[in-house]
Structures are given as structure tokens and as C-alpha cells.
Amino acid sequence: MKINIIGAGVAGLSAGCYLQINGFETTIFERHSTFGGLCTSWQRNGFTFESGFQWLLGSGKSNPFYQLWSELVDMASIRFVHHEVRMEIEVKENKDIFGDNVFHLYTNLDRLEKYLLSIASEDRTAITKLIRTMRRMQSFEIPPKIKSVPELLPWYQKISYIKYLPLLFFLNRIKRETNFTFAEKLKNPFLKEAFRLLFDGDEMPMLILTMPLAFSDLNGTGYPIGGSVGFVRNIEQNYIALGGKIRYHTEVENIIVEQNEAKGIRLITGEVIPSDITISAADWNFTVFTALEGKYVNKTILELHRQEKLKVYFSVFMVSMGVAGTFTDQPHFLRFPLTQPLVSPDDTRYERMEVHINNYDPTLAPEGKTVVSISYYTRNADFWINLRASNLKAYQAEKQRFSQMIITLAEAKLLGLKDKIEVVDIATPATFRRYTNNWKGSVQGWLPGKNIIAQSPVKSELPGLKGFYFIGHWSIPGGGLPVAIKSARDVAQMICKIKKVRFRIYQKGF
Numbered sequence: 474m475k476i477n478i479i480g481a482g483v484a485g486l487s488a489g490c491y492l493q494i495n496g497f498e499t500t501i502f503e504r505h506s507t508f509g510g511l512c513t514s515w516q517r518n519g520f521t522f523e524s525g526f527q528w529l530l531g532s533g534k535s536n537p538f539y540q541l542w543s544e545l546v547d548m549a550s551i552r553f554v555h556h557e558v559r560m561e562i563e564v565k566e567n568k569d570i571f572g573d574n575v576f577h578l579y580t581n582l583d584r585l586e587k588y589l590l591s592i593a594s595e596d597r598t599a600i601t602k603l604i605r606t607m608r609r610m611q612s613f614e615i616p617p618k619i620k621s622v623p624e625l626l627p628w629y630q631k632i633s634y635i636k637y638l639p640l641l642f643f644l645n646r647i648k649r650e651t652n653f654t655f656a657e658k659l660k661n662p663f664l665k666e667a668f669r670l671l672f673d674g675d676e677m678p679m680l681i682l683t684m685p686l687a688f689s690d691l692n693g694t695g696y697p698i699g700g701s702v703g704f705v706r707n708i709e710q711n712y713i714a715l716g717g718k719i720r721y722h723t724e725v726e727n728i729i730v731e732q733n734e735a736k737g738i739r740l741i742t743g744e745v746i747p748s749d750i751t752i753s754a755a756d757w758n759f760t761v762f763t764a765l766e767g768k769y770v771n772k773t774i775l776e777l778h779r780q781e782k783l784k785v786y787f788s789v790f791m792v793s794m795g796v797a798g799t800f801t802d803q804p805h806f807l808r809f810p811l812t813q814p815l816v817s818p819d820d821t822r823y824e825r826m827e828v829h830i831n832n833y834d835p836t837l838a839p840e841g842k843t844v845v846s847i848s849y850y851t852r853n854a855d856f857w858i859n860l861r862a863s864n865l866k867a868y869q870a871e872k873q874r875f876s877q878m879i880i881t882l883a884e885a886k887l888l889g890l891k892d893k894i895e896v897v898d899i900a901t902p903a904t905f906r907r908y909t910n911n912w913k914g915s916v917q918g919w920l921p922g923k924n925i926i927a928q929s930p931v932k933s934e935l936p937g938l939k940g941f942y943f944i945g946h947w948s949i950p951g952g953g954l955p956v957a958i959k960s961a962r963d964v965a966q967m968i969c970k971i972k973k974v975r976f977r978i979y980q981k982g983f
């Protein structure tokens with residue numbers, strides 16, 4: 474049974490591993506020269522620049538995702554860094570009672586509670602409730618039954634989901650709380666401002682903060698030393714060891730369909746590769762509307778395409794610098810207000826800057842040096858993508874100009890930065906789009922909607938099309954690596970079920 478997989482990102486490689494283990498003959502087709510997709514890094518003058526990978530959900534045994542990663546990667550062999558502070562936020566208008574204007578978002582809940590109470594005892598009720606909410610979260614299995622695919626379960630097993638009703642009620646109760654509504658409840662002006670600034674001044678569901686923090690407290694969201702490539706290489710090597718084949722520099726043009734059944738793929742070179750099943754682990758928009766010409770859609774898919782149901786996740790403008798120095802006196806993640814707003818050539822306006830100092834991973838830089846990166850989410854990725862396509866010279870000039878503005882503003886905080894810079898690398902939405910083909914340079918698929926716990930409207934199968942599955946970070950709003958592996962594993966199970974193969978996982982060693 475031959476299976477063609479489009480894309481060697483984390484989703485494509487994971488699907489390949491699971492299917493090889495279960496006796497299928499798979500080939501992955503990747504347009505780029507290497508594996509990893511968005512989860513990647515690149516070398517410049519002895520420095521390794523990360524695409525941005527900061528934390529892996531499931532880095533510790535406390536989190537159910539650890540079980541999935543362990544099926545593909547020897548997790549015990551990876552050293553994870555668990556940050557003590559998730560973010561330091563410099564508050565503009567207020568100071569805490571100690572005269573400090575930096576808010577420390579600790580990842581240890583006891584420490585966080587103590588810290589919050591020490592600066593705002595008048596907000597005891599709200600603070601204790603916040604911490605209690607995260608502790609309650611830790612008592613649940615999230616996500617429930619990670620190894621099951623609900624659609625595949627017989628009715629008598631589906632009944633067992635009843636035991637997760639308290640989790641549903643709990644999430645339902647807290648899902649409407651945002652950082653703004655929470656800030657409203659606070660009396661302390663410093664804390665109020667800090668919570669309003671949690672998401673760069675935007676209003677976001679508190680769950681986006683509380684859930685990862687609850688996991689971080691249990692060491693469930695670490696950063697793997699060696700970064701993206703080191704981590705994903707483990708999956709790629711595993712796939713090859715299992716007999717999987719990867720063809721790099723191989724771009725898929727479309728999926729061949731005969732009588733509403735996917736029969737193979739056609740490469741841009743014209744080469745046709747037949748298969749019994751096709752899996753796309755590539756971009757959702759490319760897959761549905763280019764590779765399949767928009768022929769297998771329904772109302773929901775069309776609404777998604779028009780971004781009426783969900784919006785595409787932001788893309789990123791990122792300046793990475795290799796510097797001669799380690800800045801060990803600075804926090805790893807520092808967010809601070811700018812003296813004047815920064816306006817991007819794409820018209821996005823920023824009031825703050827977030828500096829990431831990667832000195833906790835010595836593998837990224839020669840001794841005594843480190844990588845400093847500054848990223849901005851952009852609201853207008855098309856500007857960069859279109860400019861690059863229409864006028865390469867103007868694009869280069871604009872990205873240089875904007876990155877110089879960013880570096881100058883960063884210098885105000887990291888004194889001496891400019892003189893220490895040895896190499897600068899700039900990634901724009903056009904870069905993310907060019908290297909990974911993600912629609913609008915999206916870095917995590919879809920942005921979560923207002924109802925953050927709603928079922929995903931994206932399905933792995935398309936209406937009216939047989940022999941085809943879609944996986945990857947576009948499968949569930951919010952995306953990220955957990956969605957990539959989970960969607961891959963679910964589809965591998967679905968294929969096993971249809972082909973009457975008992976789904977197995979790797980039994981060798983780890």
C-alpha cells in the first residue's frame with residue numbers, strides 16, 4: 474500500500490513514522506532542501522538562528538503530549554530548559570510597591586502567587602482565584618484521551634468521555650475571561666497595566682496564558698537544547714530508519730484525482746507518482762484550492778477560505794543578531810514600551826518591543842557570544858509577500874530600513890548592542906511564505922476564534938474525495954507542534970482502521 478505525503482514538516486514526518494511502523498510504504502515530497510518546515514533554524518557566520526521555537530508542549534512527563542513525542546523521539550536524551558520566568562514586561566505608567574516597573578511572569582505557580590500577593594495584597598481574591606484556576610487545570614487530563622480518535626471509537630467507548638464533562642464545564646466557565654476583563658477586576662494599578670499588556674496590548678482569552686502556565690509549572694513546556702533542527706532531526710532520522718523515503722527539492726504541483734479518488738501526485742517537473750492514498754501535510758489553502766483546484770469544498774471550507782469563520786494566524790517580521798557578548802544580566806524574554814511608536818512599512822503600529830536573548834542555549838553561538846532576536850507579529854503579511862514578488866530591490870530596502878529602526882530602538886535597552894553585532898539576519902512574512910509555502914506566511918495556521926474551546930471546523934477529509942487526508946498545524950486553530958503530531962497520528966490511525974491494520978506504535982528502545 475503506497476502513500477504519498479506532501480511536506481516534510483513535523484506533521485509530514487510524524488505521519489510518515491506512524492505509517493511506516495504500521496507497514497505502509499510511504500514517500501515524503503518536500504519542496505525545500507531540508508526537513509522541519511516552520512520548525513527550523515539556519516546558520517550564519519557560526520551562529521544558529523532559530524525560526525522562533527520557544528517551547529514544546531509535552532517536554533515533561535506531566536503532559537499527555539510527552540507520550541506522543543516519546544513514540545517518535547527518545548525524549549530522555551533531550552535536555553530541556555524550563556524557563557523560570559516566561560516573560561518580563563516593563564510597565565509604562567506604573568510601578569510596583571518596591572518602585573520596580575518590571576512585571577515578572579513566573580512559571581512556578583507558588584512563586585507567581587507569592588509575587589503577585591507581595592505587590593498587590595488588595596487583589597488577594599482575584600489573585601488566589603487565578604492561581605486556583607491554574608491548579609484546577611493541572612488536575613485534568615488535557616487534552617483528554619490523547620491517543621484516541623473520537624470518530625473511530627465504538628459507541629461504548631465514546632461513553633467513557635462522560636468522565637471529561639467536568640473539564641468541559643470548567644473550560645466553559647472560564648473561556649470568556651480575557652486579560653482585559655481580568656485586569657478590570659484588579660485594584661492595583663501596576664498589576665492592572667501589566668495584565669493589559671500581556672499580549673502586546675491586545676485583548677486575548679486568558680486561557681492562552683493560564684493553560685501554558687499551568688503546564689509550565691509542571692515542567693511541561695520546555696525548550697530543547699539544540700533548538701528546532703536538533704529536535705526535528707530525531708523524527709527525520711527515525712523515519713528513515715523505519716524505511717521511509719524523502720525526496721527533497723521536490724515540489725508537488727497538484728493531486729491527481731480520478732472519479733473523486735486521489736490517485737497520486739504530479740510534481741512541478743511534470744513527473745507523476747501514483748499512490749493508493751495521498752496525505753497533504755502542506756499548507757491548507759494550497760492543498761484545497763490549488764492542488765485540488767477547489768473542487769472538494771463545502772460551505773464551511775468556503776467560509777474558512779474567505780476568513781469569515783477564522784482568521785489566518787499572524788506572520789512574523791524577525792531580526793536575528795549574532796552578537797559578541799552574552800547579556801547574562803538581562804532576562805531571556807523582555808518586553809518593554811517604546812519611547813515612540815514604531816510603524817512598520819506594512820503599516821502595523823507597535824508600541825512595545827520584545828527582545829529574546831537565547832543565551833540559555835550554548836549550541837546556538839560560539840563561546841562568549843549569543844543570539845539576540847526581536848520578532849514582531851504583522852497584521853499585513855501580504856504587503857511583504859507582494860512587495861518581494863513585484864519589486865525585489867524595494868523589498869530588500871524596506872526590510873533593511875525597518876530592521877535598522879528595530880536595532881536602534883533595542884540599543885536603548887541593551888546598551889552596546891550595536892557595537893557587538895557580528896551578523897544580522899532578517900526574516901519577513903515573505904521569507905516564511907517562500908520557505909514553507911504557508912498561506913500569508915502564517916506561523917501557526919489559523920488564529921483561535923473567540924470560542925477557544927470550540928471544535929475545529931477543519932477536517933482531515935474533504936467532502937466527496939476518497940483516498941485523501943489533510944494533516945498539520947492548520948488542522949486546529951492555534952496550530953503549533955502539538956497539532957502537527959496529533960493530526961498526523963490521528964490520520965495514521967484512521968488509515969489503519971480503513972485498511973484493517975491494528976494500529977501499533979514504536980516498540981524499539983524508547
Ligand SMILES: Cc1cc2nc3c(=O)[nH]c(=O)nc-3n(C[C@H](O)[C@H](O)[C@H](O)COP(=O)(O)OP(=O)(O)OC[C@H]3O[C@@H](n4cnc5c(N)ncnc54)[C@H](O)[C@@H]3O)c2cc1C
Nearest residue numbers: 480482483484504510511525527528725755945946953954
Ligand atoms: C517564529 C515562530 C515561532 C514558533 N514557536 C513555536 C513554539 O514555541 N511552539 C510550538 O509548538 N510551535 C511554534 N511555532 C509553530 C510551529 O513551528 C508550526 O506550527 C509547526 O512547525 C507546523 O508544522 P507543520 O508540519 O504542520 O507545517 P509546516 O512546518 O508548514 O510544514 C509544511 C511543509 O510542507 C512543505 N510544502 C509545502 N508545500 C509543498 C509542496 N507543494 N510540495 C512539497 N512540499 C511542500 C513545506 O516546505 C514545509 O516543509 C512557531 C513558528 C514560528 C515560525
